[in-house]
Amino acid sequence: MKKYLILDDGTSFVGEAFGDLSTATGELAINSNLNNYQESLTDPLYHNQIITFTQPSIGNIGINPKSYESILTSAKGIVVHQEENISFSHLKNLSLNSFLKERHIPGICQIDTRALQKYVHTHNVKKASIVNNNDAHAFDQLQASVLSNQQIQSVATPKPYLVPGSGITIVVIDLGLRESIVRQLSKLNCNLIVVPWNTSFSEIKNLDPEGVVISSGPGSPEEIENSVIDNILEIQKELPLFGIGLGHELIAIVNGAKIKRLKIGHYGDNHPVKKIITNEIVYPHQAQDYAIVTDSVDTSKLIITYVDLINGTVQGLRSRDYPTFSVQFLPESALGIENNLDLFDEFIESVVAHRRVKYEL
Template identity: 75%
Template sequence: MVKRYLLLDDGTSFAGEAFGDLTSTTGELAVNTNLNYYQEALTDPTYHNQIVTFLQPSIGNIGINPKNYESILTSAKGIVVHQSENISFSQLKDLSLDSFLKERHIPGICQIDTRQLQKHVREHDIKKASIVNTNDAHAFDQLQAAVLSNQQIQAVATPKPYLVPGSGVTIVVIDFGLRESIIRQLAKLNCNMIVVPWNTSFAEMKNLDPEGVVLSSGPGSPAEIDAEVIENIQTIQRHLPLFGIGLGHELIAIANGAKVARMSIGNYGSNHPVRKIITNELIYPNQSQDYAIVTDSIASDKLIVTYKDLINGTIQGIRSRDYPTFSVQFSPDGSGGMVDGFDLFEEFVESILAHRRMAHEAH
């Protein structure tokens, strides 16, 4: 095995062994606590620019299933595991995690004590890391000097509109880094979907005659989104039912006067209990977030908090008091975790049908 090193931005290094591609890489370090779903994470655009560390001791033990892709393109920049398994259950019996990483040019490092790594990351607020061949001063200097692109949405979102036909309500899905599982859940409800680029204006959307709009999940900081997008969201919610997920949730919060800030420790996994406030029900959805709504920035006359994380206290859901607009920070589409949030898609379709009835009654 080829020896490799995981370098952290505080000067610490972990020695391990190479698997996957042998190139060097630098990215934000994300620690994922899920027991499985490594393929979904590696292809989820939310993980763009990130080196993903999996705490599950053995990764790769179910091979790669092409039906589980969240995107055709691969977004993660690297993978860190304790033990890598070379198993494949694909039809051709040749698509193991190692071969998948080589095919996608993603470097990996194994034989890392990921539990110790997680503890170190939490204690020292690690943000950036590199997977490299040497741990000398030059390698650390390169890590410190590395500047990650802030054009993340442009790198992962669709550049052109496309149609996902259905016989039900017509929905425009604004792509900020769309997970395919969001499309799958809407398709189960027979939605007729038109996926559009992140910077599509309301005027352009209106020509498509939608009955509702979904703001997708996506990577990066909401502060880097153009002001025109926020104004666009403000216009949409005055006219149509609106549902936001992940980054889309953060943008709806900003459009309604709230602030969003980077968390000191990001949260990736499905081990946090989230409380649905109206019923006190606990769910354990998949989460992949580095940013959260600042609690005291919410104007109570504009927004209602609907879900809250019981571990770190972050707001996980909001609803508008004035418009048929709501959003969640977690993944209601079941990507890489539980299916506890599926009912939110049904709720969105029901809000569209109610809006349609009101429009007919008004005429």
């Protein structure tokens, strides 16, 4: 069955349908990862987005039930060059095609995704639709469509819950929590309390945590309610704080920095990022449409700790006054990249040191 990918500038690509046969509209996210399509499809960061995978062959390792980033699926659609329905992995329980049908996610294959990537980046295309007919009506609907800006509310937990552990108690503020964050903190024996994005500082304090993590999440940091910013400011003053992705951007805002939308978002692990204190080069997984305006960082309050060597974006910050630090990239190891897991160890060390000073006082 023929399927069409139409872009908001009127350009279209023709391919073949797979997955669910419905239509979809969303922002285009060009994903350059070589594998781990399942993690991306279940990642809350991709809420409202149509994911285009530049890797030529997608689907050849099936679906692994241990690799979900969320039980729910946030992506609107998927675009690939070659959809594979044969798996050579012993972990396969479900094909990609069947998974998409179960989750009501439309797919389109036989698209030259490298050419699409080049076109999107050259023409700064943001929005697209997967449709059955390439006609004026479909294009008009795409132009008229308005994507929800209530993205965090759509993907974050509505109620707090506990992930028991025998170690220190950490509150995780869910802005669109990736399960790999929970897995890494659980490996460190943390007793985790996951709370909704709008939980007040007084409610968090009543849980008696020894540290706080602000998760990654979808959408613009500038659309976050001011009450959330106020909460982070209070947390920063009293508890060790670690921000990831959107959490990193909010910590920057709390400390006076400004945010901009990138002309070209980056979803992949092919950008070298320099750790400034050691000059070490790492290749972390990134999924970002927004970045901190470098010149807006108040260096009397914040230290820039990581920087992207391709687009120059700030990838890490550390407070000069509080046990607070953050990274734009995703340090969890779900995508097979484990050279940044020391950030979780660093956070735990910060919590232990803060507790020691607290009890000595």
